[in-house]
Amino acid sequence: MAKPTIDIAAGEIQRENRIKTSVGEKCFTVFNYTFFTLLCLIMLYPFWHVLMQSLSSTEQALRGGIFLYPKDFSIGTYQSVFKNPQIYNGFATTIFVTAIGSTLGTLLTAMTAYPLSKSRLRGSKIIMFLVLFTMIFSAGMIPNYLLIRSLGLYDSRWALILPGMVSAYNCILMKNFFLSIPEALEESARIDGANDMRIFFSIILPLSKATIATIMLFNAVMYWNDYFSAVLYIRDVDKWPLQTVLRQMLTNTQQAMQQAGVNVRQQSDANAVTIKAASIVVATVPILIVYPFVQKHFVKGVMIGGVKG
Secondary structure (H helix, E strand, O other): OHHHHHHHHHHHHHHHHHHHOOHHHHHHHHHHHHHHHHHHHHHHHHHHHHHHHHOOOHHHHHHOOOOOOOOOOOOHHHHHHOOOHHHHHHHHHHHHHHHHHHHHHHHHHHHHHHHHOOOOOOOHHHHHHHHHHHHHOOOOHHHHHHHHHHOOOOOOHHHHOHHHOOOHHHHHHHHHHHHOOOHHHHHHHHHOOOOHHHHHHHHHHHHOHHHHHHHHHHHHHHHHHOOHHHHHHOOOHHHOOHHHHHHHHHHOHHHHHHHOOOOOOOOOOHHHHHHHHHHHHHHHHHHHHHHHHHHHHHHHHHHHHHHOO
């Protein structure tokens, strides 16, 4: 007899909830869904347009217009792009820089933020002021170039990694998260004989997975999209990252077409359009594939690190 009574009560509650929803609230909900759906489509369409254009024939690309689907589907452009040996060198350099830079950068950021989150650290306020100072003022392009030359890093892939390894913003974000961890966990570990390094690697880091994933994503996107550092510090073209190779292909399309094995004299200008589109897709897709795997930690990590400070 109890189950029918529970079902009746649940049905009454659901009816009351439906009754409480006013017409204005329903209209507001419909407006929200419609507005954000349109906003999402507006933001996605430029990339979709480039993707469909890269999969279209050169004649259709020359005509232009709106590309909602491939017109005269063709993958010849991608075959031409991957004939360029600089694409493979760029991928190798970018993967190396992104993997090493994001991993070491996240670790060093955590090792910097953890001591700064402790009030017992002498001079912590002065150090924190210096960290904040770098967010407002920087040395500039020429002093950074001279520093790289004096350190012997010029024309080295490490020149793409070391300068941006630790970010002040990421450090502050992680410091705020460490402040939210109860001190009782560390005190109990010290009673058991653990030192600071053991506490950091065995307790603090395992509790910081969401924030670590967020910082690593920030670093990975930064390293993946960086092209200007290679323009300043790398002279050897074979050491250029993918974004710098892409920039060269977009600014000097005829040279890129020749490197891709395309006869410029026999081909129309439409090849330049499709090669640019295919190059953009090749450079963008890998980071888009990685993002969904850390997206679930992204919002949580930012919120945890940004609430307390």
